[in-house]
Amino acid sequence: MSTFWHWYITIITIGTIAVTVWFLIWSSRIKVDAAQEDDGSETTGHVWDGDLKELNNPLPRWWMGLFWITIVFSVVYLILYPGLGRFQGVLGWSQESQYEQEMEVARASFEQRYAALGALELEQLASNPEAVEIGRNLYAHNCSTCHGSDARGAVGYPNLTDDHWIWGDQPQQVLTSIVNGRQAAMPGWGAVLGDEGVLETAIFVQQLAGESVDPAMAAAGEEHYNQVCLACHGPQGKGNPILGAPNLTSGVYTYGGDLDTLQYTIRNGRAGVMPAQLDLIGETRSRLVTAYILSLHDE
Numbered sequence: 594m595s596t597f598w599h600w601y602i603t604i605i606t607i608g609t610i611a612v613t614v615w616f617l618i619w620s621s622r623i624k625v626d627a628a629q630e631d632d633g634s635e636t637t638g639h640v641w642d643g644d645l646k647e648l649n650n651p652l653p654r655w656w657m658g659l660f661w662i663t664i665v666f667s668v669v670y671l672i673l674y675p676g677l678g679r680f681q682g683v684l685g686w687s688q689e690s691q692y693e694q695e696m697e698v699a700r701a702s703f704e705q706r707y708a709a710l711g712a713l714e715l716e717q718l719a720s721n722p723e724a725v726e727i728g729r730n731l732y733a734h735n736c737s738t739c740h741g742s743d744a745r746g747a748v749g750y751p752n753l754t755d756d757h758w759i760w761g762d763q764p765q766q767v768l769t770s771i772v773n774g775r776q777a778a779m780p781g782w783g784a785v786l787g788d789e790g791v792l793e794t795a796i797f798v799q800q801l802a803g804e805s806v807d808p809a810m811a812a813a814g815e816e817h818y819n820q821v822c823l824a825c826h827g828p829q830g831k832g833n834p835i836l837g838a839p840n841l842t843s844g845v846y847t848y849g850g851d852l853d854t855l856q857y858t859i860r861n862g863r864a865g866v867m868p869a870q871l872d873l874i875g876e877t878r879s880r881l882v883t884a885y886i887l888s889l890h891d892e
């Protein structure tokens with residue numbers, strides 16, 4: 594908040610309270626030359642339109658008392674809590690700190706409740722119905738936007754229910770994918786291969802996946818493959834889980850296996866990001882959601 598707005602708010606707030614106090618004191622002190630009427634009521638002596646008289650009825654004491662209470666309340670409040678521009682209040686309270694505290698309590702109580710489950714091996718967890726049930730809920734809240742409510746993925750987001758793992762199929766590798774996230778980096782080869790080279794390589798990739806393609810084109814593509822793709826996708830195209838380079842022989846694609854999509858991938862590259870979950874849901878929850886994913890593979 595700029596200095597200007599700090600003082601703007603502070604002066605208006607304090608000024609309003611001060612004026613109210615002054616007004617209360619002033620109005621309780623003024624003496625009215627009250628005139629006694631015939632029926633016993635007092636009037637201020639003001640008369641309009643011939644016979645319209647202003648009665649002199651002071652506010653009841655309890656009513657005045659309420660005014661004073663609200664003023665005392667507002668002063669105490671403004672001392673304790675933020676309200677005067679940049680002044681933070683002597684309690685140091687803030688929305689963020691209250692939120693953080695409540696989240697911390699919730700986190701701690703979750704960790705405590707599920708510490709026993711979290712300590713189990715992933716394989717045991719995956720066949721523990723309670724763990725899988727909690728994991729299913731965690732999945733719905735934290736993962737389904739990208740991987741789909743049934744975990745079957747979408748274009749750009751891998752299917753987590755099939756046996757085609759990009760980053761490794763061991764429970765510990767799946768957990769690592771979730772806890773630390775993954776950053777794939779497939780460079781684009783359009784400039785190196787040219788349009789014809791990209792097309793030939795795409796056709797060779799289709800051949801790797803078992804499709805019947807033009808053999809001459811595929812043979813030309815294989816040469817490109819051996820020069821630039823083999824380093825990551827391996828001599829037989831089986832991929833490399835350490836780099837997150839997918840197996841190109843399985844026919845299962847994150848982005849798509851039609852000729853247009855393959856050419857796009859090869860020309861421009863891809864950089865899929867799986868966001869790290871550790872800071873978002875913590876260690877225990879990550880293990881439980883991993884158990885849920887693994888349980889989808891038990892059938």
Ligand code: HEC
Pocket residue numbers: 777778779780782794795798817818821822823824825826836837838839841845846847848849850855858859863864865866
């Ligand atoms: C530096 C390592 C590297 C090289 C070299 C490389 N790739 Fe990749 N490739 C990757 C990675 C990593 C991914 C996963 C990208 C992602 O998930 O966003 C990938 C993804 C792909 C995909 C997408 C598969 C899918 O599931 O949709 C295809 C197709 C592909 N690469 C083919 C090739 C071809 C053909 C070449 C050679 C022209 C090549 N790659 C060179 C690392 C590499």
Ligand code: HEC
Pocket residue numbers: 731732735736737738739740749750751753757758759760761767770771775776777837847864865866867868870882883886
């Ligand atoms: C913002 C979207 C997004 C969210 C949210 C997300 N993921 Fe992912 N996830 C991805 C992408 C993209 C990849 C693939 C990265 C790559 O290109 O290799 C991935 C990869 C993975 C992998 C590795 C798959 C393999 O074949 O090796 C696992 C496991 C996974 N996610 C599980 C989860 C779980 C569990 C959650 C929830 C806690 C989650 N993801 C939340 C986008 C997301």
